[in-house]
Amino acid sequence: xxVLDRYEALVGDFDAFRDACERPLPNVVxxxxxxxxxxxxxxxxxxxxxxxxxxEWHDGLLELDTGKPGNTxxxxxxxxxxxxxxxxxxxxxxxxxxxxRVLDACAAPGSKTGQLAALMDDTGTxxxxxxxxxRLSALRSNCDRLGVTCAAVTNRDGRNFSxxxxxxxxxxxxxxxxxxxxxxTIRKNPDALDNWSHGYLNQVTGTQKGILRRAVELAEPGGxxxxxxCTFAPEENEAVLDHxxxxxDAELVPFELGLDSVPGITEWEGxxxxxxxxxxxxxxxxxxxxxxxxxxxLEVGA
Amino acid sequence: xxxNDSSRFERVAPTERENDVEGRxxxxxxxxxxxxxxxxxxxxxADCTFWEKGAGKIWAFHDEVPxxxxxESLGLAxxxxxxxxxxxxxxxxxxxxxxxxxxxxxxDEGEARAFLEGEDREVAWDGDWGYLIAAHDIAGVTExxxxxxxxxGELRSRMPKGKQRTL
Numbered sequence: 001x002x003v004l005d006r007y008e009a010l011v012g013d014f015d016a017f018r019d020a021c022e023r024p025l026p027n028v029v030x031x032x033x034x035x036x037x038x039x040x041x042x043x044x045x046x047x048x049x050x051x052x053x054x055x056e057w058h059d060g061l062l063e064l065d066t067g068k069p070g071n072t073x074x075x076x077x078x079x080x081x082x083x084x085x086x087x088x089x090x091x092x093x094x095x096x097x098x099x100x101r102v103l104d105a106c107a108a109p110g111s112k113t114g115q116l117a118a119l120m121d122d123t124g125t126x127x128x129x130x131x132x133x134x135r136l137s138a139l140r141s142n143c144d145r146l147g148v149t150c151a152a153v154t155n156r157d158g159r160n161f162s163x164x165x166x167x168x169x170x171x172x173x174x175x176x177x178x179x180x181x182x183x184x185t186i187r188k189n190p191d192a193l194d195n196w197s198h199g200y201l202n203q204v205t206g207t208q209k210g211i212l213r214r215a216v217e218l219a220e221p222g223g224x225x226x227x228x229x230c231t232f233a234p235e236e237n238e239a240v241l242d243h244x245x246x247x248x249d250a251e252l253v254p255f256e257l258g259l260d261s262v263p264g265i266t267e268w269e270g271x272x273x274x275x276x277x278x279x280x281x282x283x284x285x286x287x288x289x290x291x292x293x294x295x296x297x298l299e300v301g302a
Numbered sequence: 303x304x305x306n307d308s309s310r311f312e313r314v315a316p317t318e319r320e321n322d323v324e325g326r327x328x329x330x331x332x333x334x335x336x337x338x339x340x341x342x343x344x345x346x347x348a349d350c351t352f353w354e355k356g357a358g359k360i361w362a363f364h365d366e367v368p369x370x371x372x373x374e375s376l377g378l379a380x381x382x383x384x385x386x387x388x389x390x391x392x393x394x395x396x397x398x399x400x401x402x403x404x405x406x407x408x409x410d411e412g413e414a415r416a417f418l419e420g421e422d423r424e425v426a427w428d429g430d431w432g433y434l435i436a437a438h439d440i441a442g443v444t445e446x447x448x449x450x451x452x453x454x455g456e457l458r459s460r461m462p463k464g465k466q467r468t469l
Contacts, residue, residue: 035397044441073440076418076447076467078396123349125365140375141464147397149350150364153374167368 003196007232011284020285025187029069029080030088031060032146033118036079044074057258058088078145083111086283086293090177090228091115093255093297099124100172105158105215108135110142112177117148126151159210173224174215178208180229180236184292208240216248221301228295234268237294242273250300252276260287311353311376313369326354327383335388341403358384389433392448399435399446406435414438420466422458
């Protein structure tokens, strides 16, 4: 018995799910639109003898025929960032505009921060916060390498985050890519489940609810909050959303993705959730040959 | 004149006349330097505000926020001042150096790889001494790699250790 057996009834084709979880991931990088274009990055890899496969749902993602994308010219120039395919989902769903005020509430190590900055054309204000001091240097160096000038990095607790010192009262949109049990990263980190426990699950869901609640408060009326995790556990996904939506004036809204997924669930181990949870998306590893992911889009004060 | 408070981000003054902090350059002086040294036009930074944190580190932030700011970082550290020769950062050169029209040394593939490894090399250069932008051709464009210090016929790579790579 291991943790993933909990999800046999949820997943559908459980054998395909299991098989996918045991395969290594393809090597995927995201092209940094602040510094170059997908075409130029692809050409540079091909000039270096590295075959490139594009992704239909996201033209900035390149699958590379090398295990070491970090030792290439495009990486040295900050043209690309090593980023698992599903990790490119939440920034796409948040879809900020140039000049927006955006909060990335759990930003380290910065993959999504860099992607958000590129979507904003590196204009406006992107507050990239993380409470984990140890991961802050990775966040900073990734932003620097990608040439991000629109981000302010802060080191605060997302549950009572305040931006008064930055002169920002509220945000057009907030991304909560929450700390989680990371079950969906099993293909990248085969030991991802080794420290799984109900104790940690209870602790992390408390944190997730606190950060999401604060995110909803910080978004302007009509603003967008995206909640995502890289885990399968409904306790960390639908249950967190259901809890916060009970307290706060916000609702789940539908969104398009272009990747195979299944809807969020409305029932788990005797607990029922609001029917709007079906507007969230669960991406399982066997759907698109990726890691696992969960993503929901909220409209605030709607 | 007051002393620099190195613990927070303080916005630099628009001109020398408005500056009230010992040794801090104005926005005007910063823009002039990028233009004089590298031919990067002031318009490149039109939407950026400049800030100092630490002793002489200048940051470019792509928005307006009230000064001072307490944060871990604010935009991109673009240059080091408060020393005889101002020095651009590798990150700034990679981000804005594509617009440079002077003091850019174009390296061949072998020289470029050595530069990325942090090696010093003799290169053909008959321009100014001092800090140069090292660049090479890739995918049909001339792309900046980093900052080199040219002295006595030699280009000294200033790639930070964490960014050095052997390709």
